[in-house]
Amino acid sequence: MTYIESVAIEVADPTAANRFYTEAFGLDTQIRLRASEEPTTGFRGFTLSLTVSQPSTVKSLVDSALDAGAAPLKPVTKSLWGYGGVVQAPDGAIWKVATSAKKDTGPATRQIDKIVLLLGVEDVAASKRFYVDRGLTVAKSFGRKYVEFDTGSSPIKLGLYGRRALAKDAGVSPDGTGSHRLTIGSDVGPFTDPDGFAWEAAPLSDAAPGLASQQLPRHLA
Numbered sequence: 001m002t003y004i005e006s007v008a009i010e011v012a013d014p015t016a017a018n019r020f021y022t023e024a025f026g027l028d029t030q031i032r033l034r035a036s037e038e039p040t041t042g043f044r045g046f047t048l049s050l051t052v053s054q055p056s057t058v059k060s061l062v063d064s065a066l067d068a069g070a071a072p073l074k075p076v077t078k079s080l081w082g083y084g085g086v087v088q089a090p091d092g093a094i095w096k097v098a099t100s101a102k103k104d105t106g107p108a109t110r111q112i113d114k115i116v117l118l119l120g121v122e123d124v125a126a127s128k129r130f131y132v133d134r135g136l137t138v139a140k141s142f143g144r145k146y147v148e149f150d151t152g153s154s155p156i157k158l159g160l161y162g163r164r165a166l167a168k169d170a171g172v173s174p175d176g177t178g179s180h181r182l183t184i185g186s187d188v189g190p191f192t193d194p195d196g197f198a199w200e201a202a203p204l205s206d207a208a209p210g211l212a213s214q215q216l217p218r219h220l221a
Contacts, residue, residue, distance in 0.1 A: 002136045003187045004156040005202035007117055010036030010181035011091040020090055024065035026110050030155045042176030043167050049096040049116040055083040056108035061097045062087060073171040086170050094170045115156050120163035121195045127160050135188055
């Protein structure tokens with residue numbers, strides 16, 4: 001079974017990004033940071049989602065992200081599927097915080113139940129075949145719209161979504177050029193997928209210090 005250890009986000013200022021992710025979400029080893037000046041514009045083709053247990057925790061995490069310098073993309077709101085909001089980190093990465101629960105069952109916490117990386121791809125079916133050929137196992141598939149892979153106990157879950165649909169869900173234009181500024185560390189790399197997303201063998205020993213040097217929180221171990 002494929003194990004995704006972490007994702008490395010390439011940023012202009014790793015120290016500032018380290019401070020943001022610590023203050024905003026309390027993330028550590030799952031998100032690694034690397035200095036990069038690779039040109040990139042607009043939507044970078046991926047989103048990261050934090051799944052939590054209740055609406056008050058969604059609001060707490062979104063508020064702390066905004067206080068730490070994130071830009072709002074979609075306000076925290078209730079919907080048919082639950083409760084959530086979307087922000088953009090100062091480094092440009094897009095983060096969704098959501099829960100399927102519609103009512104609180106206790107006080108707000110900082111606990112993150114799941115981190116999900118969604119890759120926006122041009123052809124979901126073709127990308128699905130590419131990943132299956134490299135040993136990934138499909139957990140859920142909805143035709144040419146969405147694919148979710150079985151990553152077992154990995155701290156990062158993985159899904160494929162159409163690029164335009166993913167951008168719409170994030171509240172941004174699908175237009176974008178240049179680097180994704182993202183590398184996925186797992187036990188199946190190295191390779192680059194048809195949409196230019198880079199994978200490499202874990203552990204990512206060259207990741208920037210800070211977040212990557214901390215221990216995995218107990219609730220995500």
